[in-house]
Ligand SMILES: Nc1ncnc2c1ncn2[C@@H]1O[C@H](COP(=O)(O)OP(=O)(O)OP(=O)(O)O)[C@@H](O)[C@H]1O
């Protein structure tokens with residue numbers, strides 16, 4: 620994958636990014652991916668289809684600031700994400716580790732500036748909308764780029780009733796207009812329904828612990 624390393628004295632300047640051309644539609648999908656699973660893949664492929672994205676970048680985070688346990692080693696999670704993604708439109712990155720950003724608001728501010736002209740959309744599962752109002756500068760995130768939220772079992776109603784969903788209610792696009800989201804004036808968001816995947820990294824970690832206890 621070609622990278623962009625144009626000179627820029629501002630913070631985040633040493634950052635090498637996957638190639639993105641002006642006008643392209645890119646989904647940014649942050650996550651712990653500890654480990655990655657079919658839920659991540661389904662969300663990404665549905666977002667590509669429904670938002671007509673050119674690509675989805677998985678931003679494998681050094682650590683979710685709201686989680687009290689540290690995730691597994693970044694190199695292991697990146698390798699597992701590469702193996703799981705297995706689609707040329709999904710690009711696995713460690714940009715937050717390179718930028719040394721911890722909060723999504725900081726990450727997205729840098730990416731939006733570096734990728735001016737690219738139509739960026741923040742992607743997340745419905746469980747994250749439930750607690751989005753606890754994220755640092757969440758209103759600023761909603762001003763920085765449009766957001767697409769993908770349905771997840773047990774989160775649909777809680778997500779729509781959440782403080783952030785309520786606060787941003789008037790900026791929600793109809794799902795039938797999802798393809799208008801990339802490049803839309805902000806704030807703007809959409810809730811995407813589709814195949815719901817009852818899979819989580821927590822369950823997979825619990826399974827592998829049981830597995831190793833048996834062997
Ligand atoms: N099954 C799923 N359906 C829809 N979205 C999902 C699903 N699994 C994860 N996501 C979304 O993917 C992003 C990254 O999630 P993460 O890597 O933390 O996976 P997780 O399964 O939620 O992990 P954990 O169980 O450790 O919290 C989040 O926005 C989350 O909402």
Ligand SMILES: O=C(O)c1ccc[n+]([C@@H]2O[C@H](COP(=O)([O-])O)[C@@H](O)[C@H]2O)c1
Nearest residue numbers: 649650651680683685722723724754755
């Ligand atoms: O910036 C924040 O305050 C913040 C709080 C909670 C989660 N996030 C981000 O949300 C993404 C999903 O996190 P996770 O742990 O559910 O995979 C990941 O990119 C986190 O860094 C960000």
